[in-house]
Amino acid sequence: MRAAIAALLFAFAHAAMAALAGMPAPVAIAPGVYAFIGTGDAVAPANHGVVANNGFIVGTSGVTVIDTGPSYRYGRAMIEAIRKVTPLPVRLVIITHQAPEFVFGAGAFRDRDVPILAHVRTAQLIRERCSICLANLRKTLGEDEMAGSRVTVPDRTIDGTTEIDSGGRKLQLLHFGPASTPGDLAVLDTQTGVLFAGSLVSNGRIPELRNEQIPGWLGALENLRALDLKTVVPAFGSPLDGDDIMQTGVYLRQLDASVKRAYKDGVGLTDAMHSIQTPEFSGYKLYAIAQPQNVQRLYLQLEKQ
Amino acid sequence: MGEVAAQEDIMLRKRVAAFTVVLASLAPCVTQAASPDDDPDKVARWLDFKEGAFKGRTIDAHGDAVIKLDAPARAADAAVVPIAINAQFPQTPARYISKVYLFIDENPEPYAGSFEFTPESGLASIETRVRVEDYTFMRVIAETNDGHLYSAVRFVKASGGCSAPADKDEDAAERSAGAVRLQAEGKPAGGKPELAQVMVRHPNRTGMAMNQVTRNYATAYFIRKVAITYADKPVMTANVNFSISENPNFRFYFLPNGNGELKAHIEDTKNKTFESAVAIDAQSGPQTSAMK
Numbered sequence: 001m002r003a004a005i006a007a008l009l010f011a012f013a014h015a016a017m018a019a020l021a022g023m024p025a026p027v028a029i030a031p032g033v034y035a036f037i038g039t040g041d042a043v044a045p046a047n048h049g050v051v052a053n054n055g056f057i058v059g060t061s062g063v064t065v066i067d068t069g070p071s072y073r074y075g076r077a078m079i080e081a082i083r084k085v086t087p088l089p090v091r092l093v094i095i096t097h098q099a100p101e102f103v104f105g106a107g108a109f110r111d112r113d114v115p116i117l118a119h120v121r122t123a124q125l126i127r128e129r130c131s132i133c134l135a136n137l138r139k140t141l142g143e144d145e146m147a148g149s150r151v152t153v154p155d156r157t158i159d160g161t162t163e164i165d166s167g168g169r170k171l172q173l174l175h176f177g178p179a180s181t182p183g184d185l186a187v188l189d190t191q192t193g194v195l196f197a198g199s200l201v202s203n204g205r206i207p208e209l210r211n212e213q214i215p216g217w218l219g220a221l222e223n224l225r226a227l228d229l230k231t232v233v234p235a236f237g238s239p240l241d242g243d244d245i246m247q248t249g250v251y252l253r254q255l256d257a258s259v260k261r262a263y264k265d266g267v268g269l270t271d272a273m274h275s276i277q278t279p280e281f282s283g284y285k286l287y288a289i290a291q292p293q294n295v296q297r298l299y300l301q302l303e304k305q
Numbered sequence: 306m307g308e309v310a311a312q313e314d315i316m317l318r319k320r321v322a323a324f325t326v327v328l329a330s331l332a333p334c335v336t337q338a339a340s341p342d343d344d345p346d347k348v349a350r351w352l353d354f355k356e357g358a359f360k361g362r363t364i365d366a367h368g369d370a371v372i373k374l375d376a377p378a379r380a381a382d383a384a385v386v387p388i389a390i391n392a393q394f395p396q397t398p399a400r401y402i403s404k405v406y407l408f409i410d411e412n413p414e415p416y417a418g419s420f421e422f423t424p425e426s427g428l429a430s431i432e433t434r435v436r437v438e439d440y441t442f443m444r445v446i447a448e449t450n451d452g453h454l455y456s457a458v459r460f461v462k463a464s465g466g467c468s469a470p471a472d473k474d475e476d477a478a479e480r481s482a483g484a485v486r487l488q489a490e491g492k493p494a495g496g497k498p499e500l501a502q503v504m505v506r507h508p509n510r511t512g513m514a515m516n517q518v519t520r521n522y523a524t525a526y527f528i529r530k531v532a533i534t535y536a537d538k539p540v541m542t543a544n545v546n547f548s549i550s551e552n553p554n555f556r557f558y559f560l561p562n563g564n565g566e567l568k569a570h571i572e573d574t575k576n577k578t579f580e581s582a583v584a585i586d587a588q589s590g591p592q593t594s595a596m597k
Contacts, residue, residue, distance in 0.1 A: 136464040208381070266490045266500075268432050268556050270375055270389040293381035300385060303504070303554070 022048035023077045026085060029231050029239060030192035032058040032169070034085060036069075036078070040205045040236040040285045043070065043101060049141050050074065052101035053233055055196060056082055057189050062091035062167030065114075066187050066196045068105030070137060072148035075105025079112070090114050091167045095154055096198025097181040098125040099210065100133035102235075106152035118154035119175055121183030125211070127153045158185075176220035181211045186224065193230035200224065201245045203237030205285035206278075207252075209294045214256050221249040236285070254278045259298040269299050339411055341460040345442045348410050358406070358416075359454060364446060368455025369393070372405065372447040376459045383463035385550045386437045390445050392429040395498060396422060396560075402429035404448040409548060411441035413513060418545030420557075426540045427498025427560035434550040436511065437463035478508040479526065485581035487569045493561040495587040503531060503569045504554045505579060511547040528553050530572040535585070536565030561587040 026034035035055035043049045049070035056078075057064045063082055068075050082090065093109045095102060095118040103126055106116050118126070130151040138146045162173045172188040180199040187196040199207070200220050224232075224245055232240045234248075255278055262272045273292040281287060339348070346366065355364070365371075375389040392402050401424050407417040422429040429447070437443070444458040483506065490500040505528055512525025527547040533540050540559040559567060564586050571579040 139464070210381075268389070268500075269387040269434070270432055273377065273387065289379055290381075292377060293379075296377075296381070296385070296387060304552075 022050050023074070023081065024050065026055070026081055027239075029055070029233065030189070030194045033189055033192055033194045034058070035196075035233045035239065036081070037238060038069075038101075038236065040203075042286055042289055043137065043140055045141055045145070048074075048145055049101065049137065052099075052236055054078070054102065054105075055233055056085075056090075057167070057169055057171070058086045058088060059091075059166065060168030062088050064166040064169065064171060064187075065090055065093045065109065067096055067102045067198070068093060068109065070101045070149075071104050071141070071146050072107045072150070073145065075108025078105060079108060088167065092117060092164075094118070094171075094173065094185065094187055095122060095126070096185045096187065096196065096235075097183060098122045098129065099181070099199060099235075100130070100137050102199075103130060103152070104134065104137065104146075104149045106154075107148065107150050110152050115156050116152065116154040117156040117158065117173075119183030119185050120157040120159045121178075122181065122185070123154040123157045123183070125181070125183065126151065174223075176223050177216050178213045179217040179220040180207065180209075184220065186220075188227070188229075193228060194233065195224065195227070195229050195231070196233045197224065197235065197245065199235045201232055201234040201240070201248050203234045203240050203244070203247070205236040206281050206287055206290050206294070207235075207248060208286065208290045209297045212297075214252050214298075217252060218249050221246060251278060251281050251284075254280065255294055256298060259295055260302065263299055263302045269296060272296075272299050339440045339442065339460075341440075341462075343442075345444070345458045345460075348442060350410050350415050351408065351442070351444070354408060354416060359446075362454055364454040364456050366456050366458075368447060368457055371402070371449065371455040372445055372457050374443065374445045374457040374459050376443055376461050378460070378462065380437060380461055380463040383437050383439075385434045386461060386463055387432070387434050388443070389432045390420075390430060392447070395428055396424045396426050398424045401426070401450050402447045403450050405429065405431065406446040406448075407435070407443075407548075408446070409435065409437055409441055409443045411439045412436070412548055413438060413511075414546060414548065416546075417548035418543060421539070421542040421544075423539055425535060425538045425560050426558055428558040430558060431541065431543075432554075432556040434554060435548050436550055437461055439463065482507045482573070483571075483577060483579045485569055485571060485579050487567060487581040487583050489561075489567065489583065489585055490556075493585050493587045495562055496560065498558040499561045499585075500556060500558055501533075501567060502554065502556045503533065503571075503581070504552065505531070505571055506552055507573065509547055509549055509551045509553055526574055528571060528573050530570075531555060532570045533557065533559070534568045534570075535559040536562065537568075561585050563587055 024036045026036055029035050037053050038051040039047045041047055041051050043051055054067035054069055093114055093116045161175050164171050170190045174186040184198055184200055186198050186200055232245050258276045262276055273295050276295045371393055373391045380386040390405055402422055405420045408415050409417055420431050440462045442458055443461050444456055446454055446456045448454055486504045488502055493499045507528050509527040510523050510525055531543040541557040566582050567585050568582040
């Protein structure tokens, strides 16, 4: 049995090594703060699903990981990359929200007994929904890329904004109520003023509306803007500073207004999906795929009212 | 339920049950998903249906001059995939589309239903939302009054489910079932096809989805018939099943002519019937029936 487990672990380690080529090197954002910046594209075999951002914060006694990528293999590769930066152990993983590109590396940390923290609603959504996301990712990326990946439900939860000490670093876990998802967290490193914004902010990529409440989301962005932020690591795209986070809000407002207008004018759903554009954002990543889907989502919500 | 309908219902249940068993046995394996590069004319399930339903009749596979199908290439929510079936010419007594069949190859029950039209429909176009299992070809077959068949096909990649809303209370959904909203969309003008919409609040349950909280399967419960008349003449009759999304919604046309009543008669699989009517005055503005 033990030999079997060892063989299995070796296989996983081997798999992790194989993916290192597709893995971005960590970018130093501020002292002790690193981010892995994904391509920002849609998940596809060519990018190994390495599309979203994640990162880690090195404190005096340990490391805090923020989001875990799309697969077990990616989680393993994160661990390897962190080890090259610091010998300190990973003390905590924070999952900012429930979305397939962010949660499936968590299994690699669970296997090393690292606690995994999320908002209670995120933990619930992972438990209820992530088996479906996992099946979708397997279909897109293939069995090999997703080898060892499993639904890993966070074992620590919070239900509101919380300040923690993790690895000797003071972190604020900010929750502004249901926004881009019901359980969004943004992680602020108080020492450097770097914010991991989770799903609240994207850069150069339109967000996929999956579980959002637009008024709450806009409110959360206003709250973030009011903070004295040095650098913001978005869910997708390059790090930003200050007011640039509002591009996500501008998109949401334009989209929301256009869909409401079309709905009021009696435009059918199929027509609305073809015709509603937000030209300012048409060059953003994912626009061709996500724009009609976002229109559909808002349109159907209006219909239910 | 009539004897024939009851028979069909039993057949349907058997097929679904058989399919579920097949699915369960395949689950651990890697299933071969349909691909847009596949030949749509060689899908076995389609060929079976085609043989059974059309018995060797020729189907013009390039029916673009008769019927077009509009569906998203990538659907984010497999439970609600909007489709538009667009007739390419107006209905006239001399030439009209009498029936449109909808078939979704990879669905547990691929035959989603049919829509019947008359010259009084004005235009045999219809929009609705369907459930789509997986990556699949979706096809419509239009039958014209001279007995010819024309088809249009699209490939749809439906995934999603990651963001499906939390499971709702099935009992509450069932209690609130049946509210019907029927409305004309524009300003009806005599002799010009007028767009109308009917929406029914209904869970339209497949009977195949597990409630993630209770881990139970709620039984299938869906709208099976939507019959629309204008001035007591049929304009659109849908015979459908659970392939139609929750809260079924249909946009269709009718030919207004002076004053007349647009009526919806709806039946579900528990033999409940729901009705709605709206008076149409072909001169004045849009009208809506009260939500009952």
